[in-house]
Amino acid sequence: MDYCDLLTELTQQHGISICKAEEMHPDEVYIRVESRDLRAAAAFMNKRLRAPVSMLFAQDRRLRNEGFAVYCVFLSSQMKKWLFLCASISAGDPRFDSLSDVVYSAALFEREIREMFGIESVNSTDIRRIRLHEEVWPQGRFPLRKDFKAEGGAVPSQVHYGFTRVEGEGVFEVPVGPVHAGVIGPGHFRFSSAGEPIINLEIRLGFTHRGVEKLFEGRHHDAAALAECVAGDSAVSHAVSFCHALEKIYKVPVPVRGRYIRAICLELERLYNHANDIGGIAVDVGFTFPSAFCAIIKETVQSLNRELFNHRFLKGVVCCGGVTGDLDDERMRLLNSTLKAVRRDLGELKEMLFSSVSFIDRVDTTGILRRKTAEDLGVTGVAARASGLHVDLRKDFNDIYEIARFRIAQESSGDVLARLRVRISEFEESMRLIDEFAHNMPSGPVRAEGFSPQAGCALGYTEGWRGPVLYWIETDPSGAIDRCKIVDPSFLNWQGLAYCVLGEIIPDFPVCNKSFDLSYSGSDL
Amino acid sequence: MITILKNRMLKGVLTKKIAWAEPRVYETAGAELKALIAKKFGRSLNIREVDAGSCAACESEIIACSNPVYDIQRFGINFVASPRHADCLLVTGPVSKNMVLALKSTYDAMPGPKFVITLGDCAFDGGPFKGSYYIEHGAGSIVPVSLHIPGCPPDPETIVHSLLNFLKI
Numbered sequence: 001m002d003y004c005d006l007l008t009e010l011t012q013q014h015g016i017s018i019c020k021a022e023e024m025h026p027d028e029v030y031i032r033v034e035s036r037d038l039r040a041a042a043a044f045m046n047k048r049l050r051a052p053v054s055m056l057f058a059q060d061r062r063l064r065n066e067g068f069a070v071y072c073v074f075l076s077s078q079m080k081k082w083l084f085l086c087a088s089i090s091a092g093d094p095r096f097d098s099l100s101d102v103v104y105s106a107a108l109f110e111r112e113i114r115e116m117f118g119i120e121s122v123n124s125t126d127i128r129r130i131r132l133h134e135e136v137w138p139q140g141r142f143p144l145r146k147d148f149k150a151e152g153g154a155v156p157s158q159v160h161y162g163f164t165r166v167e168g169e170g171v172f173e174v175p176v177g178p179v180h181a182g183v184i185g186p187g188h189f190r191f192s193s194a195g196e197p198i199i200n201l202e203i204r205l206g207f208t209h210r211g212v213e214k215l216f217e218g219r220h221h222d223a224a225a226l227a228e229c230v231a232g233d234s235a236v237s238h239a240v241s242f243c244h245a246l247e248k249i250y251k252v253p254v255p256v257r258g259r260y261i262r263a264i265c266l267e268l269e270r271l272y273n274h275a276n277d278i279g280g281i282a283v284d285v286g287f288t289f290p291s292a293f294c295a296i297i298k299e300t301v302q303s304l305n306r307e308l309f310n311h312r313f314l315k316g317v318v319c320c321g322g323v324t325g326d327l328d329d330e331r332m333r334l335l336n337s338t339l340k341a342v343r344r345d346l347g348e349l350k351e352m353l354f355s356s357v358s359f360i361d362r363v364d365t366t367g368i369l370r371r372k373t374a375e376d377l378g379v380t381g382v383a384a385r386a387s388g389l390h391v392d393l394r395k396d397f398n399d400i401y402e403i404a405r406f407r408i409a410q411e412s413s414g415d416v417l418a419r420l421r422v423r424i425s426e427f428e429e430s431m432r433l434i435d436e437f438a439h440n441m442p443s444g445p446v447r448a449e450g451f452s453p454q455a456g457c458a459l460g461y462t463e464g465w466r467g468p469v470l471y472w473i474e475t476d477p478s479g480a481i482d483r484c485k486i487v488d489p490s491f492l493n494w495q496g497l498a499y500c501v502l503g504e505i506i507p508d509f510p511v512c513n514k515s516f517d518l519s520y521s522g523s524d525l
Numbered sequence: 526m527i528t529i530l531k532n533r534m535l536k537g538v539l540t541k542k543i544a545w546a547e548p549r550v551y552e553t554a555g556a557e558l559k560a561l562i563a564k565k566f567g568r569s570l571n572i573r574e575v576d577a578g579s580c581a582a583c584e585s586e587i588i589a590c591s592n593p594v595y596d597i598q599r600f601g602i603n604f605v606a607s608p609r610h611a612d613c614l615l616v617t618g619p620v621s622k623n624m625v626l627a628l629k630s631t632y633d634a635m636p637g638p639k640f641v642i643t644l645g646d647c648a649f650d651g652g653p654f655k656g657s658y659y660i661e662h663g664a665g666s667i668v669p670v671s672l673h674i675p676g677c678p679p680d681p682e683t684i685v686h687s688l689l690n691f692l693k694i
Contacts, residue, residue, distance in 0.1 A: 132659075133622075135623075135626070136622045136623060143658050150656075150657075178627050179575055183574045183587050183604055184584060185576050185581055186577075206623055207627070208576070208578040208579070208618065208621055208624075209621050209622075210619060210657055210659055211659040212654070212657075215653075215657055229652070229653045229654070230580065231580055231581065232580035232585065233580075233585060276585075289529050289532075292592070292593050293536075295589075295593060295594075296536065299589060299593075315677065348532050351528045352529055519581060520576075521578070521579065521580045521581055
């Protein structure tokens with residue numbers, strides 16, 4: 001299937017007129033439609049490509065007298081292309097028809113657009129703010145508009161955040177957070193429960209909102225350091241996606257060796273985080289020894305990171321045009337020998353976990369996220385693969401991974417055990433991939449020298465350890481960033497967590513939560 | 526069970542095997558820290574951590590302090606679940622506007638005498654997020670701060686050495 005066929009179908013069978021369609025980059029197609037057709041076009045793409053909304057975001061183009069623009073992005077893994085539906089919205093009456101009743105995965109994005117730009121999505125069912133909490137932020141101030149001023153207007157809005165209430169005899173509410181008992185991020189969870197089972201879980205986030213997207217505006221390629229701080233445990237994934245977008249705009253060819261070193265870093269990041277999560281799942285059902293064992297594996301990989309690249313979280317490695325450091329023979333030997341030890345430890349860990357009947361009893365059939373639910377919500381990454389969805393950007397795009405014969409992890413039961421199995425199998429695959437990369441890596445430069453900043457827009461993407469990390473960037477003629485939209489996999493996956501705990505007991509919430517292990521800061525931006 | 530016992534014996538005590546640094550430096554600092562905590566706090570220093578908008582890297586390093594390799598607990602430092610049990614408040618993150626109230630309430634819930642430590646560059650003055658519309662100017666503008674541990678994020682060894690130098694005063 002070619003995207004032209006798709007467009008023909010869209011115009012002829014659905015009567016939607018396409019203003020313009022252009023292939024801005026080999027993997028990006030921009031399809032301009034009228035704003036009144038956006039809803040129907042998105043519904044068509046969603047059905048036809050069997051893909052949820054990957055991104056839906058707005059942009060303030062009023063300084064260029066073009067009003068606002070809304071972009072709705074779908075991934076076609078068959079065509080290996082990102083399809084952008086773009087619509088202009090008038091500055092005088094900023095609104096578009098809500099997509100969420102036909103494409104549910106758009107719902108959260110619509111709330112985001114409403115609070116950040118003041119663009120109304122007509123007929124949407126949920127208009128609560130996500131990040132700018134009513135208690136501290138006034139109404140009518142939209143941070144991502146270009147005429148926004150940081151000062152003034154400190155009077156908070158009088159509107160209260162409306163939690164969904166479950167009423168009836170014997171129903172009680174358990175509010176938790178934002179400050180939790182452990183050393184973890186802030187989020188507010190409100191359980192409604194009758195007896196043991198959870199009837200409803202409301203997750204209110206936004207506590208780590210720092211206004212990151214606004215901070216990117218006006219910055220250049222040096223903002224890679226800021227991208228690394230969006231979600232600290234995904235520093236490499238965010239930096240790679242950010243640089244990928246800029247490299248596409250500035251037309252910088254990243255040397256092959258640089259691409260390999262980035263891939264090795266991405267897999268090292270996956271290793272230490274998956275080790276952490278496997279340990280987290282064990283400790284949340286009270287199985288402490290394997291958890292301590294995982295902490296040792298994590299520590300081993302993080303100290304390896306420091307030996308190789310001088311940073312335990314690999315910050316500062318990725319830069320626009322390639323990477324800042326190379327791996328010499330001595331470091332490669334260290335990488336090899338450390339991974340050998342880690343592989344042995346993982347074998348022992350698997351034996352400990354899977355030979356314990358009481359452990360399996362706790363994780364098997366706990367916290368099931370059904371395939372249909374995952375699809376509708378737009379759940380991505382590890383959680384999607386555990387629910388039977390065949391999605392991984394490493395499969396769709398990267399040639400390096402193709403040479404290394406990348407195998408996607410796949411489970412179908414959607415429970416905690418499935419997510420644990422996906423993590424373990426990805427852990428094994430990552431170690432194999434690093435070996436392959438080390439073997440295939442050619443010698444040569446690791447960084448492209450000199451590039452010319454210019455105007456343009458592009459999507460940068462990579463499969464981080466949680467799932468796809470997406471950066472859409474538009475630059476002005478000086479090459480400075482005009483708009484940067486970030487989607488961390490956690491943003492959509494939090495909803496998956498809220499669904500999978502329904503019917504479970506509150507004491508099983510921590511283990512369900514850990515099996516997703518989502519980022520607060522990545523979601524809150 | 527047999528695998529657990531086997532691995533328990535094979536791994537042994539890891540705290541003596543910090544391979545990447547001079548292990549004695551960490552151990553000596555720890556012993557000194559332990560003696561100071563015994564003297565000044567009656568054997569244990571209880572810390573309550575609050576994430577006020579960090580990117581979770583600082584949290585990861587604080588958790589790493591308690592892993593089997595660094596095992597900061599043997600020096601008398603505990604991370605506690607409630608501010609009511611804490612001597613010290615450890616703040617990370619640039620303090621998002623949404624966390625101001627929660628941070629204040631946590632501080633107020635602690636019994637005196639109490640003190641505050643900020644950890645990570647963001648908590649000092651906003652770090653990479655400086656100038657954002659949604660952050661305060663570091664934790665110092667909300668609660669009185671006695672010690673700052675710099676880094677992005679500071680590693681476990683830095684955390685231990687900073688605590689030691691602070692308590693020596």
